[in-house]
Amino acid sequence: MAKEITIYDIANQLQISPATVSRALNNHPAINEKTKVLVNAKAEELGYRSNKFASNLRKQSTSTIGVIVPRLNSYIMSTVLAGMEKIANEEGFNLIISQSLESQKKEIANAQTMFNSRVDGLLVSVAFDTDSFEHFQPFLKKKIPLIFFDRILENNNCPSIVIDNTKAGYEATNHLIQQGRSNILHITGNLQRNVYADRLKGYQQALLENEIPFQKEFLWETALNLEAGKEVAQRIKAMPNRPDALFIASDLCAVACISALKEMGIDVPNDISVVGFNNDPVAQVIAPKLTTIHYPAKEMGEIAVKSMINHLKGTMNLDKTNAITLRSELIVRESSRIIEHSA
Amino acid sequence: MAKEITIYDIANQLQISPATVSRALNNHPAINEKTKVLVNAKAEELGYRSNKFASNLRKQSTSTIGVIVPRLNSYIMSTVLAGMEKIANEEGFNLIISQSLESQKKEIANAQTMFNSRVDGLLVSVAFDTDSFEHFQPFLKKKIPLIFFDRILENNNCPSIVIDNTKAGYEATNHLIQQGRSNILHITGNLQRNVYADRLKGYQQALLENEIPFQKEFLWETALNLEAGKEVAQRIKAMPNRPDALFIASDLCAVACISALKEMGIDVPNDISVVGFNNDPVAQVIAPKLTTIHYPAKEMGEIAVKSMINHLKGTMNLDKTNAITLRSELIVRESSRIIEHSA
Numbered sequence: 001m002a003k004e005i006t007i008y009d010i011a012n013q014l015q016i017s018p019a020t021v022s023r024a025l026n027n028h029p030a031i032n033e034k035t036k037v038l039v040n041a042k043a044e045e046l047g048y049r050s051n052k053f054a055s056n057l058r059k060q061s062t063s064t065i066g067v068i069v070p071r072l073n074s075y076i077m078s079t080v081l082a083g084m085e086k087i088a089n090e091e092g093f094n095l096i097i098s099q100s101l102e103s104q105k106k107e108i109a110n111a112q113t114m115f116n117s118r119v120d121g122l123l124v125s126v127a128f129d130t131d132s133f134e135h136f137q138p139f140l141k142k143k144i145p146l147i148f149f150d151r152i153l154e155n156n157n158c159p160s161i162v163i164d165n166t167k168a169g170y171e172a173t174n175h176l177i178q179q180g181r182s183n184i185l186h187i188t189g190n191l192q193r194n195v196y197a198d199r200l201k202g203y204q205q206a207l208l209e210n211e212i213p214f215q216k217e218f219l220w221e222t223a224l225n226l227e228a229g230k231e232v233a234q235r236i237k238a239m240p241n242r243p244d245a246l247f248i249a250s251d252l253c254a255v256a257c258i259s260a261l262k263e264m265g266i267d268v269p270n271d272i273s274v275v276g277f278n279n280d281p282v283a284q285v286i287a288p289k290l291t292t293i294h295y296p297a298k299e300m301g302e303i304a305v306k307s308m309i310n311h312l313k314g315t316m317n318l319d320k321t322n323a324i325t326l327r328s329e330l331i332v333r334e335s336s337r338i339i340e341h342s343a
Numbered sequence: 344m345a346k347e348i349t350i351y352d353i354a355n356q357l358q359i360s361p362a363t364v365s366r367a368l369n370n371h372p373a374i375n376e377k378t379k380v381l382v383n384a385k386a387e388e389l390g391y392r393s394n395k396f397a398s399n400l401r402k403q404s405t406s407t408i409g410v411i412v413p414r415l416n417s418y419i420m421s422t423v424l425a426g427m428e429k430i431a432n433e434e435g436f437n438l439i440i441s442q443s444l445e446s447q448k449k450e451i452a453n454a455q456t457m458f459n460s461r462v463d464g465l466l467v468s469v470a471f472d473t474d475s476f477e478h479f480q481p482f483l484k485k486k487i488p489l490i491f492f493d494r495i496l497e498n499n500n501c502p503s504i505v506i507d508n509t510k511a512g513y514e515a516t517n518h519l520i521q522q523g524r525s526n527i528l529h530i531t532g533n534l535q536r537n538v539y540a541d542r543l544k545g546y547q548q549a550l551l552e553n554e555i556p557f558q559k560e561f562l563w564e565t566a567l568n569l570e571a572g573k574e575v576a577q578r579i580k581a582m583p584n585r586p587d588a589l590f591i592a593s594d595l596c597a598v599a600c601i602s603a604l605k606e607m608g609i610d611v612p613n614d615i616s617v618v619g620f621n622n623d624p625v626a627q628v629i630a631p632k633l634t635t636i637h638y639p640a641k642e643m644g645e646i647a648v649k650s651m652i653n654h655l656k657g658t659m660n661l662d663k664t665n666a667i668t669l670r671s672e673l674i675v676r677e678s679s680r681i682i683e684h685s686a
Contacts, residue, residue, distance in 0.1 A: 004403065047484040050459050060347065064439070072428055073641075078421035085415055085442050091452070094460055096407070096437045099428050110432070116393050117437055141390040226624050255628040263632060281569050282625050285598040287605060 005048040013043055024323035025050070040149045064094045066135075067307055068110045069153065070127050072099045075252065076281045076297045077125070080150065083301025084123070091309050100127040101109065108135040112150075115139065121308045125150040128190045129343040145311050147316055151193050159321040161304050163197050168293045169202025171330045172247050172275045175291070177210045179338050181245035181273055187232055188249040188258070189224040196221075199249050199277070224249060229256025236272070237264050245273045245336075251280035251292055258286060273336040288334030296326045347614045348391040357385055367395070371434040373646050407437045409462035411453045413470050413494065418623045419640045420468070423492065424507055426644025427466070434652050436463075443470040451478040459480065465650045468493040471533045471621070488654050488661055492647045494536050497503025497645065504647050506671040511636045512545025514620045514673045515590050518634070520553045522681055524588035524616055529557075530575055531569040532601070533594040539564075542592050542620070567592060580607050588616045590677075594623035594635055601629060601678065616679040631677035639669045 007025070010020040016035070024031045024039035038199035047099065065088060069077045081097065088095045096117060107127045115120055115138050122139055133156045139146045140157075150161040176184050178202035186203050189196045200219065207214050220235075222228035229252070236242055254276035258268050268274055268288055276283060276292040285292035303324060310316035354361040356539070359378070361440035367374045367382035412420045421553070424440065430519040440461060449641060450470045457465055458481050465482055467489065476499045482489045484502075495503040496640050519527050529546050534541045543562065550557050563578075565571035579585055591597035597619035601611050611617055611631055619626060626633035646667060653659035 044481075046483055049461065049485075071425065073418075073421040073425040076417075078416040078424075081421075081440075082414065082416040082442065085440065086444075088440055089449075092456075094456065095441075097424075097428065097440050098432055098438075099425065101429075106432075110371070113432070113435075113437065118392065138387075196483045226627065229628075252624060252628075259628045259630060279463055281595060282628065284569065285572075285595075285602045285625065286629050287602060316543075 005043075007048075009046060010039060010042050011050060013046070014038060057335065061120055061312075062118050063092060064096050064117070065305065066114035066117065066122045067095055067097045068107060068122070068124045069097070070102050070125060072097065073103040074209055074277040075277055075282075076145065076150070076295060079297035080125075080301035080304075083298035085301075085303045087302050087305040087309070091305075093305070093309060095305075095342040099240045100130075102128040104130040104132070111139075115142075115144075120312055121147070123147050123149060123304050123308065123309050126153055126193070128193065131192065135325045145308060147304055147308055147318070149300055151195055152195070159307070159318050160324065161300055161307070161324045161326070162194070163295060163300075163326050165198030166202040166205070168277070168328045168330075169199035169247070171202070172199075172277070172293055173203045173206035173328055174210075174285065175332065175335060176245040176247060176273060176275060177206060177212070179245075179273060179336055182210075183218070183241070183243040184245040184247055185218045185220065185236070185243035186249075187220050187222055187224070187228075187253065189221065191221060196249055203247060211298030222253070224253045226252055226256040229258075230260045232257045233264065233266075236261070237266070243272060245275075247275050247307050249277045251276040251278045251283045251290060254290055254292075255282050255286045255336075258288075258290070269335050269338050273338060275336050279331060283318045283333070288337075291333045291336035292331055294329040294331050296328065300326055348389045350391075352389060353382060353385050353391060354608075356389070357381060383545070390642055399499075403461075404577060404655075406435060407439050407460070407462050408648065409457035409460065409465045410438055410449060411457065411465070411467045412440070412442055413445050414466060415440065418625075419600055419638060421622055421646035422467075422640035423647075426641035427648045428644075430645050430648040430652070434648075434673070436648070436652060438648075443473075445471040447475070449475040453679070454478040454482075458485075458487075460625045463655055464488040464490070466490050466492060466494075466651065469496055469536070471536065474535065488651060489638075490651055490661070492643055495539055497537070502650070502661050502667070503665065504643055504650070504667045506643075506669050507640060508541030509545040509548070511671045512542035512590070513549045514545070515542075515620070516546045516549035517553075517619060518673055518675065519588040519590060519616060519679060520549060520555070522588075522679055525553075525555050526561070526584070526586045526587040527577070528561045528563065528586035529573075529590045529591055529592075530563050530565055530566065530567070530596065536563060539592055546590060556657050561586065565596070567596045569599040570594055572596040572601075573603045575600045576603030576607065576609075579586050579604070580609070586608075586615060588618075590618050591600055592618040592620045594621045594626045594633060597633055597678075598625050598629045601631075601633070612678050612681050616681060618679050622674060626676070631680075634676045634679035636673055637672040638676050639671065643669055663675070 005020045007021040011021045021039050024036045098110040104127050122205045133153050146158045149161040191197050205215050256272055276290045281293040281294050311318040350361045350364040354364045364382050367379045374458050441453040447470050476496050489501045492504040534540050597617055619633045622635045622637040626635045654661040
């Protein structure tokens with residue numbers, strides 16, 4: 001790499017003092033416009049880089065925020081990240097991003113890397129199998145703020161940013177019941193995770209309120225991906241008493257399931273109605289269009305970074321905040337509107 | 344933030360020399376196992392962070408790679424990023440990620456931030472409207488390696504990682520012609536960008552080879568998103584002479600278009616066959632399943648970061664590399680297989 005250019009090099013070439021160069025670069029009012037233009041042009045010509053890196057070392061701050069997500073390439077996570085990047089960028093912060101690939105082991109390594117990279121704060125959505133808080137303790141010890149979002153760990157005094165998954169699960173299930181459905185199969189992910197455990201609670205609550213007994217055989221834990229959707233359809237086909245509705249905790253899994261059911265000659269919504277989760281764009285391009293829960297992913301990312309930066313700047317103290325809950329919304333489309341065949 | 348723990352604090356508490364602490368932490372063979380265990384335990388207890396940050400400053404290296412993408416939340420880009428993160432993580436590098444939101448103006452600001460953050464290298468896929476290389480010059484001046492991927496800028500001596508978009512466009516179009524189609528509408532993005540310009544070249548080449556005249560009215564530049572797909576269907580419906588096939592340069596746009604066409608009573612593939620691009624999971628969950636070009640996005644991300652790190656480590660010099668081209672593949676599904684109605 002080429003030698004680093006300093007304000008002394010600029011000062012030397014322009015035959016002015018380093019103090020003047022420094023003030024010109026910082027747009028100080030005591031320096032006249034002509035000098036500022038001259039200094040900035042020379043700085044650009046020489047390839048000068050503002051010495052943020054060294055000044056960060058002095059300030060013990062890096063203006064970076066670490067983010068650990070289960071997967072970068074899921075609709076929800078990539079949308080959350082888009083929201084995070086927008087705010088970070090506006091506020092002059094960098095995001096360092098890593099993925100746990102749904103493994104606590106990798107998440108532990110990621111946390112260690114973030115710690116050594118001296119992030120100013122850490123935002124985490126945990127892996128499928130994370131069952132310990134241990135790897136986040138070093139951050140708390142160093143008073144580096146930690147915020148969980150979407151998939152959270154409880155009982156650790158860290159604020160979390162979530163939607164009300166119980167309410168969303170209740171609304172999805174209740175909607176199916178209102179449409180006259182009572183044999184509602186719930187397809188979900190790992191129930192160790194709050195998002196799935198809470199959606200299940202909401203599902204059970206709606207059944208209970210409507211005096212429909214909860215059946216354990218009507219709760220399937222899956223990987224909630226495209227392949228799982230196809231498998232679910234196969235399993236349903238083989239059932240002697242098929243469900244009349246599905247509440248599936250992910251749209252991608254739901255549309256794959258609908259697609260496979262249709263190929264088997266099972267009509268959606270008339271034979272089986274379906275409600276998904278997330279409001280993934282995919283929900284709008286299949287026939288029938290998918291009823292789903294709108295998940296405010298972009299807003300979640302924006303609020304997570306905004307809260308973190310406000311905390312770092314001292315304009316909002318997170319220490320007393322337990323949780324920030326964002327609004328989700330049931331969006332009714334054709335996959336759950338039962339209409340009689342006109343043929 | 345709490346006071347930073349140094350090797351002197353550890354040495355002090357254990358009553359050994361700082362040199363011994365330093366060597367123990369670096370797993371030096373001259374230090375016995377018992378001392379290493381003791382030092383590491385004390386380091387963890389005190390919350391010591393390896394001083395990578397300061398040593399980076401001395402080495403003029405940050406072990407970070409900057410990435411600028413048009414959007415974080417597109418299927419292709421989030422998959423490329425997943426591949427990038429995988430390799431970076433394995434190799435002990437951090438990724439700093441930002442998005443241009445398809446605007447050259449924001450891309451210029453992002454490049455400036457990456458420059459001041461002292462990334463060791465920069466990976467870029469350019470915005471819709473980028474028409475200048477100017478904002479990347481400071482990197483070249485400082486000999487900071489720059490690699491373009493997917494959407495590239497030409498004539499700048501930087502290596503690029505791409506698929507053969509011309510070949511892919513040719514194969515998509517040729518396949519439709521082989522199915523007996525000749526009125527093929529091509530829906531694409533901003534033709535300033537290599538990916539769209541090259542796909543168009545392939546489309547034109549296939550027409551030419553089959554003696555089908557190219558018609559300018561059969562080339563539509565759009566935003567290539569979900570909304571554009573719906574609009575395209577509306578425009579097609581209003582045409583006196585409708586096309587018999589569509590080659591659409593993005594799957595999400597293609598499935599939205601198919602969905603809208605079907606609602607209008609236009610049969611896909613019998614009235615209009617469709618070929619998309621990317622092999623987005625969405626291609627497999629609609630009916631009819633979408634014929635498309637498989638885009639090796641994860642592999643592109645992996646190879647981009649691997650090439651960058653090899654260059655930084657000196658094990659592979661990129662200066663002579665012009666382009667790395669990855670293999671794409673036509674995947675034929677139902678949306679382009681013309682079958683007569685059995686009803």
